[in-house]
Amino acid sequence: MKLVKTSVKRPVGVIMIVLAILALGAVSLRSLTVDLFPKIDLPVAVVATTYDDAAPQEVENLISRPIESAVSTVEGIETVQSQSQSGSSLVMLMFSNGTDLDQALLDVRESVDQVKGMLPDSAGEPNIMRFNPDQMPVMWVGLTGQDAAALTEVADDQVVPFFERQGGVGSVSVEGGKEREIQLILDESKLQQYGVTTQSIVQSLNSTNQSASVGTVEKGNKDLQLRITGEFSSVEDIKQTIVQTEAGATIYVEDVAKVKDGFKEQSSLTFVNGKPSVVLSVLKKTDSNTVEVATNIEDSIKEIKQELPSDVNLDVIIDTSDFIQMSIDSVVQNILIGGIISIFILLLFLKSIRATIVIGLSIPIAIITTFTLMYFTGETLNILTLGGLALGLGMMVDSSIVILEHIYSFRQKGYSLKDSAIKGASELAPAVIASTTTTLVVFLPIIYVEGIASDLFTPLALAVSFSLITSLVVAVTLVPMLSSKLLKKAIKDGGRRYWFDRFLDWINDRYRSILKWVLGHRKTSVFVTILAIVGSLALTPFIGAEFIPSADQGQMEVRIETASGSSLKHTEEVVEKVNKELEAFDSVIETNYVSVGGGGFAGAGGGGANQATYTMQLIPSSEREKTTNAVVQEMDEALQDIPGAEITVSSMDSGMSMGEPIQIKLKGPEHEVLTELADQVVDEISTVDGIYNPESAASDGVPQMNITVDKDKAAMYGLTQEQVLGQVQLQFTGQVATKYREDGQEMDVSLMYPEDQRSSIEDLHDMKIQTMQGSTISLDEVAEFKQMSGPVSLLRENQQPQMNVTSQIVDRDLGSISSDVESVLASMNLPEGYSYEIGGQSQDMTDSFTDLAIALVFSIFLVYAVMAIQFENFLFPLIIMFAMPATVIGVMLGLFIADIPLSIPAFIGIIMLAGIVVNNSIVLVDYINLLRKKGKDRYEAILEAGPSRLRPIAMTTLTTILAMVPLALALGEGAETQQPLAVTIIFGLGVSSIFTLLLIPVIYTLFDDLTAKITRRNKNTEEA
Structure with missing residues (x-):
């Protein structure tokens, strides 16, 4: 080949190109984004709308349903889900893969604009956004040491602005802080005394607190801008605001209200390792490197600590980059170990350090070049792409081994170094290219795979493909060039490694004897192979299936839910009891962060005063004896004895938002019936072995008091229903009158009544309503009260009511548990019009397996097509394909022995x-074909070809298998994800190689006999 000749004749040019590629690769490696997993493409949009103080039923009917109907017609939408809860609506739109989400968002925005006018006047503006799984906090940082008010001021004034200036940081949010507020606490007796209404106070504050430009005037040859400044400059200005009474007199705000510079009532509390704190969550920019951002924040913490008050502590609570870094380090370590093993195998077979160097150079060159290509294709450096490199490590040297072996053969025939390199490489280059192509074409059907399987498969496929293509180019250029310069003493017989040659000779003799036996017992050989395949398939029920193996990241979540309507104080008391129980786990818990009434980790958890969410980071797995799942189960048992709350303990996902393992979607026309069915389903599936902590999305109803205004009675006093409800709202929740700015900060100025007038049911019944004439009446005179229970939230999917039941799993594989859950659900008699559907990881696993099975069929066809082109024959590829069924034996046996379920x-x-x-x-x-062309009969050709090809087959197989042993042993953090891949390749390739050496010659003879028989029959037919 011309390429080979050029590389041998111009070695300096080849070396310069290689050095340039290595330099470019080094630069690319520094620029690659590091992450735990490849980016998961989720074409999801969210429409969020607020509707203050509305019940879930009202939110569903007045907000969620109109928006659902409007957006359902947008092209590409597969599923529309909505969640309606008190005061807010969340409509989630899931599009089919491949949808242009930018265009889809424009279409959604147009559809929502069409129904915006139909929404209630008090509803907030619909907020349409793209759901981005990357927008998860990179790090949580805790501020402790002072009270919440002081910590909030430190966070807002010093820490947050400083963090947001760091490289790669997108935004920093504060949780558990106190928000400053100017409170106007009204005195009801003074209001009646002066005849002042709350509305007149609001109007006075708003009209006073204004600044505006009113034009320009000339002064000499200049125009002066006229501006009236009337904004409040101090709290004293608010006190001195003039209010006009009904009688025409003027009073000040402080005459009817106590003006207090305070803080809004906290809706959530946060504690770090049991201490009150303010927690900062750091989000990175979309294209930023997670590890780099975390490093920048850690460096900035060291810097800003010197400027903080001495009694304020700033510490990292959870750093997601730690696990990423450990996982990447473990994969790199496994690559190095695999590379060393491959080099050792080459040295053992080649008996030459120079020859080993010639082939071994293809490994670093292929890896560095792969980094360059990954950078230009936008791929990230993660455990799957690095796992692909580790996987391709052994295969990188295959082409070089074959080329070098053939160059050796020409040297033995007496050719010069240069001629041996050119002739040896040129003759086998087409075969090597075809052989590499069969490995590469299996990745082409990835275009037919969608969803998470595609997002995970594509980067790995690209990494392996880049490394193999590079190693092929190295094999036909660099290897011949180096061979022509370095292999002057290439062939040595005897010496220190002669024992290995004798061992290979012994293996050859045994192989030749076995080969003679199988050729003499062809039917028995085929029958035994079929029996072995059937036997391996019988292992399937014992192997099971799962979606993606979870890595032991050491993160746990504890969710606490007290009775609906519980106060924040009551929930905090339960948290204190939990803290005492958690003291027994101090040896394994590194950090402990709890949010009471807030969102918890990654926004999980309730947001209600009756809910609390712990997020725990355990010490690294290498430093503890128990797995995260074992700690979860122990902790769950320890916390179940705490009364007054439902407590759920679960391990957290390893960086991928894949949903719950088991999710059952119940659908039907009535929310109330679905809630009852959900409770039944929880009871039924609890009997399934492996189901852990099943939960229904239906929460106990929130106790509420319905106030029904009698419009006729209200009209008699000159009041409307809206005016009555407005006064009730002001009494119990307050009203923002205006804004006050101080030192660049803006805060609410709120009207409210004293706490002792808005805390009990008696305060509601005794409440006085002001009429338009200034007199007061009792609320009882114009309204009726009825206590009842209201739902927490209402779910819908594709415009139909829905209720979800979810569950974790333990001690069994997902496939087996899903099958048992299906059986249980099938035995339940659901009412007419009600149905169920399995979702979550179980559904994702089924969909992914189906897509990958189709890809496998296409891959096999493409491999056959490539071989048919190579051999220019349809029969020989068919013989070669018989190596594939035997692979099943190795795969099933490997998964069974390693006790690993079948996964993506x-x-x-x-x-x-x-x-x-x-x-x-x-x-x-x-x-075999080559020897037969030289005149040898079939039997002799097979007996000579088998032993002579045993050495290169053993070399390529061993380098591929042994390079993946570290991955198969799951050494280091995060290695569990690649373990099934490595085990499959090792056992599949190992067993298949044995069957290749024994079964393929048998199949070859059977097909050859069949061909001869058909040829004779056709010849006899023609003669007849």
Whole structure:
């Protein structure tokens, strides 16, 4: 080949190109974004709308339903889900894969604009946004040491602005802080004395607190801007605001209200390791490097600590980059170990340090070049792309081994160094290219795979493909060039490693004897193979299935839910009891962050005063004896004895938002019936072995008091229903009258009544309503009261009411548990019009397996097509393809022995095997054909080809298998994700290689006999 000749004749040019590629790769490596997993493409949009103080039923009917109807017609939408809860509506739109989300968001915005006018006047502006899973906090930082008010001031004035200036930081949000507020606490007796209404106070504050430009005037040759400044400059200005009474007199605000510079009532509390704190969550920019952002924040913490008050502590609570860094480090370590093993195998077989260097150089060059190509294709450096490199490590040297072996053969025939390099590489270059192509084409059907499987498969496929293409180019350029310069003493017989040659000779003799036996017992050999395949398939029920293996990240979540309507103080008391129980786990808990009444980790948890969410980071897995799941189960048992609350303990996902393992969607026309069915389903599936902490999305109803205004009676006093409700709202929740700015900060100026007048049910019944004439009447005179229970939130999917039941799983694989849950649900007699659907990871697993199975079928077809082109024959590829069924034996046996369920990584390994296992068969069949062309009969050709090809087959197989052993052993953090892939390749390729050396010659003879028989029959027919 011309490329080979050029590389040998111009070594300086080749070396310069290689150095340039290495330099570019080094730069690319520094620029690559580091993350735990590839970016998951979720084409999801969210429409969020507020409707203050409205019940969930009103939110559903007046907000959620109109928006659902409007957006359902947008092209590309697969599912529309809505969640209606008190005061807010959340409509989530899931689009089909491949949808242009930017255009879809424009269409959604147009549809929402059409119904905006139909929404209630008091409803907030619908907020349309793209759901981005990357917008998860990179780090949580805790401020402790002072009270919440002082910590909030430190956070807002010093820490947040400083953090947001750091490289890669998108935004920093504060949780658990106190928000400053100017409170006007009204005196009802003074209001009646002066005849002042609350509305007149609001109007006076608003009209006084204004600034505006009123024009310009000339002064000499200049125009002066006229501006009236009337904004409040101090709290004293608010006190001195003039209010006009009904009688025409003037009074000041402080005459009817106590003006207090205070803080809004806290709706949530946060504690770090049991201490009151303010928590800052740091979000990165979309295209930023997670590890780099976390490092920048840690460096900035050291810097800003010197400027903070001495009694304020600023510490990292949870750093998601720690696990990423440890996972990446463990994969890199496994790559290095695998590389060393591969080099050792080469040295053992080649018996030459120079020859080993020639082939071994293809590994770093292929890896560095792969980094360059990953950078230009926008891929991230994660455990799957690095796992792909570790996977391709052994295969990188395959092409170089074959080329070098052939160059050796020409040296033995007496050719010069240069001629041996040119002739040896040129003759086998087409075969090597074809062999590499069979491995690469298995990745082409990825275009037919969608969803999470595609998001995970594509980066790994690209990493392996880049490394193999690079190693192929190295094999046909750099290897011949280095061979022509370095291999002057290439061949050595005997010496220190002669024992290994004798061992190979012994293996060859045993192989030749076995090969003679199988050729003499062809039917028995085929029957035993079929029996082995059937037997391996019988292991399927014992293996099971799961979606993606979860890595032991050491993060846990404890969710506490007290009775609906519980106060924040009551929930805090339950949290204190939990803290005492958690003291027994101090040895394994590194950090402990609890949000009472807030969102918790990543926004999970309730947001209600009756809910609290713990987020715990355990010490690294290498420093503890128990797994995260074991700690979860122990902690769950310890916390179940705490009365007055439902407590759920669960491990957290390893960086991927894949939903709950088991999710059951109940659908039907009535929310109330669905709530009852959900409770039944929880009871039924609790009997399934492996189901852990099943939950219904239906919460106990929030106790509420319905106030029904009698419009006729209200009209008699000159009042409307809106005016009555407005006064009730002011009495119990307050009203923002205006804004006050001080030192660049803006805060609310709120009217409210004293707390002792708005805390009990008696205060509601005794409440006085002001009429338009200034007199007062009792609320009882114009309204009726009825106590009842209202739902917390209402769910809908595709414009139909829905209720979800979710569950964690333990001690069993997802596939087996899902099957049992299906059986339980099928035995339940649901009312007419009600149905169920399995979702969550179980559904994702089924969909992904289906897509990957289709990809596998296409991959096998493409491998056959490539071989048919290579051999220019339809029969020989068919013989070679018989190496594939034997792969099933190794895959099933490997998963069974390693006790690993079938998962997406394992399935990807099976697809890759379709392209790998045929390479050995190609080498064998090609050589048999070559010997037969030279005049040898079939039997002799097979007996000579098998043992002579055993050495290169053993070399390529061992380098591929042993390079993946560290991955298969799951050494280090996060290695559990790649373990099924490595186990599948190791056992599949290992067992397949044995069957290749024994079964393929048998199949070859059977097909050859069949061909001869058909040829004779056709010849006899023609003669007849």
